Amino acid sequence: MLRRLPALAAAALLATSMAACGSAAQEPSAAGPTTITMWTRAATQAQSERLVEAYNKSHTNQVKLTVIPTDNYQPRIAAAAGAKQLPDVFAADVIFVPNYTSQGLFADISDRVAALPFKDALAPSHMKLGTYEGRQYTLPHTLDLSVWFWNKDLYEKAGLDPEKGPATLKEFAEQATTVQEKLGADGKVHGTFFGGNCGGCYVFTFWPSVWAAGGTVMNAEGTESTVAASPMTDVFSIYRGLYDNGVTGPTTKEEQGPTWTGFFPKGEIGVMPMPSTTLGSMPADMKIGVAPIAGPDGGESTFVGGDSVGISSTSQNVDAAWEFLAWTVSDEAQVEIMAKNKDVVARTDLADNKYSAEDPRVVLINSLVGKGQTPYALKFGETFNDPQGPWLRFAREALFGDASKLPELNETLNQSLTQ
């Protein structure tokens, strides 16, 4: 067996194409339909499943979807890429996409995208993050926007106007404090909540307030952090005040992310930033108001999150894979599958459609797609999302610790972004 070792090493070193053909997909036969493989993470499983099911019903080519636990998605992609065993198509959290494209995981689809008649209407921030050195690698798959949800019943009980949500971050803080003071005595209801031990949650829920105030979090290249300055520091101190005054739920400081959206649907929270994708799965009898995230003194913005999808650079079924991808952003799929289930459409030209018209909140969310941002950085994940990355330390110091350390900690962010 030892004789095989050099060959083995060589195989890995030279990245022989032999390994690449072993992908789980069936070999395309000359005439028959092709089955392509697709991976997605559990967080956006519902949307992917609906799309795949509808596609498989109406097309001869078939898509085989594998759902992977969200927390283990990136390791799974890394291992598969390392062994040249990526599926034909895979979705990824949009903020990881620049890193993936720079690693060469996606195939270049610039020319195919350019031929789409609605190419200019595709969600702009997803498209921007899927561009690397002037070439296009991904399409928008799902959109998940951060917005403020408020609980109208709790507002009414607290003596607030249930139809008037916050228009500034300061109003947000006042309303949360009122809910806490009026209803929080027995410890079941709290003014607000945020994921205090979750880097991705901070990014998703706090940064839009910075953008709404006209500020930035990084330079355009994603190599230099600007979060140690106003307006980010103003946003931090407003939330810090809420925490210090006991307006936030009791597990705020420890919340690692898995359950941060779980308290609002139980009717325990007055007002908080939430992912727009959860609107469709809220309890039917719950009256929820939706407002854009604002800066300390107004403005509006959102974090345009969600998934992008692309064809893997090792795929042998590029044509079949593209047929599926192009279909997912077609009018039919976007309106009859995404919009029908209250999901945000991936195209700005479809923001007003027959389903969104039923719910003005959906129209509002759709309208934010063009106003929001998705920050670009090659090292985004390891800097901001990774619990061991520098951002979580930074944000926790700002909220629960010593805010005077921020300029010093900002250097660790810069290091992580540029290394």
Add this chain to the structure above:
Amino acid sequence: MNDVVTSPTRLRRGRALAGWAYAAPAAVIVAVLFLAPLVLVVIMSLHKWPLLGPARPNFPANYTKIPDDPLFLDSVLFTLKYTVIITILLSAVALGLALLVQDRRRGVGFFRTAFFLPGAVGFAAAALLFYGLLNNDFGPFGFLGVNWIGSPNMALTSTILLVLWRFAGFDMLILLTGLQAIPIEVYEAARADGANRWQIFTRITLPLLRPTLALMLILSITGSLLAFDQFFIFTNGGPDNSTVSMVMVVYRNAFFRFDLGGAAALSVVLLVVLVALNAVQMRILRGATTR
């Protein structure tokens, strides 16, 4: 060799061949599934190794940059601290349990089973179980108002509780085999000489248990230095990176930073340290057995 057959060379060679044949499946598995990947890890550690595309040799950059990673240096200290604490506690608890159930009495089987049963639960499942058990909203201990993973010390304490619960029974069983191997006559002789229970424990039980204890120590130390699941699933390294173990850093470098070369270099260093440590421990163990 005390084979009955007075061994002529030919027969001995036949026996050697047969021995090889029996060991062959194990040898193939070790070579193909362990040594070959290990060689690949070493090769990776000498390169800048991207996910896709050609690797570039960059020795010794992957090794020289190890001390520049503050997270790794902290993780070394934390892992050592954890290893010392868990090894001492685990040995003490396991020995205590073993002493409690060493006599053959009515119902002792039930107690052994009760202590050993958590060992049947997979480590990942056990971590998930404790994740719910120690959640103050869902678990039964909410009324205590203890924040189980809120502070660095509590997170470590909770993890230690989890590991003790899961592994104490297994180590108890190992120690029980050692206890039962001590001839009853030795105790009787000591008692006849007027030794009290404490003297019997320190002068007879502990010394005669040394080989078994040493084996347990090796398993515990090796396992703790490679600790991953408990921190990865249960504390996720938090709060504030206070429970990041060395293998978690390896994992982060490989799977989140895609620095496969750097992760491989860390693994190689870890492996070398562990092999050296275990060689020393084996020597001590062997010394203890022959005594």
Add this chain to the structure above:
Amino acid sequence: MKYYSPRLALAVIFLFPLIWSGWASVQGPDGFTLANYRSITGFGEGLATYVGNSLALSGMTVVGTLVVATLGGYAFARFHFPGKNLLFLAALAILMVPYATILIPLYVLLDYVGLQNSLLGVSLVFVMFQLPFALYMMRNSFEAIPREIEESALVDGAGSFRVLLSVLLPAVRPGLVTVGLFAFLASWNDFFAPLILLSDGASFPLPVAVVSMTQRTFGAIDYGVLQAGVMVMAVPCLVLFLVLQRYYVRGFMSGALRG
């Protein structure tokens, strides 16, 4: 009473988490419910598929580990051959490698030998990780058997393999059960290797499926479903553990784990 009460108290402490988990898995907002189990049953490819995958994976691992460790243990206990110590030490070194790092090379390698994305490939990896314990255990089990037993058979002209099958195997049964049981537990419960090495959702074993289930609704871990999943994983192990107790306790006792 003085003998029993401290032991009983400790037994309660050790059993409590398991009992609580079982209880929590059948609790809904309105008291007793099987809803958590129902939601597991209907997940993805269906619970039966995942249980089937887990059984196949564990079965192959147990059989593979037993065969390899029995032959290997016999070789280490009864034969002298060049490279014997080296091989044994190499097998023990498996304990010392960080699990996470060796998986990417293993992935490359399984692909190279045509076993990518197959339960057989994963089970071979499990057999490898079981080897340190299994070989050690079986070597000591064989060594604990007095040589006279097999020598009379050898003098009668039986080959060493016949002796192994007819004379020695019955004598090492407790060791075999112990090795088999631990191989089962490890392969039944492992999450990480199948997650990385399998790329088809239909071939996932239980632990991967359970973790996926609990992460299904973004932002809200369903603790009830989580505990139901823990129970589905744990109960078969607990039952096996109790049924086989007689054997593995003897397996340990027969000196198999002595240094």
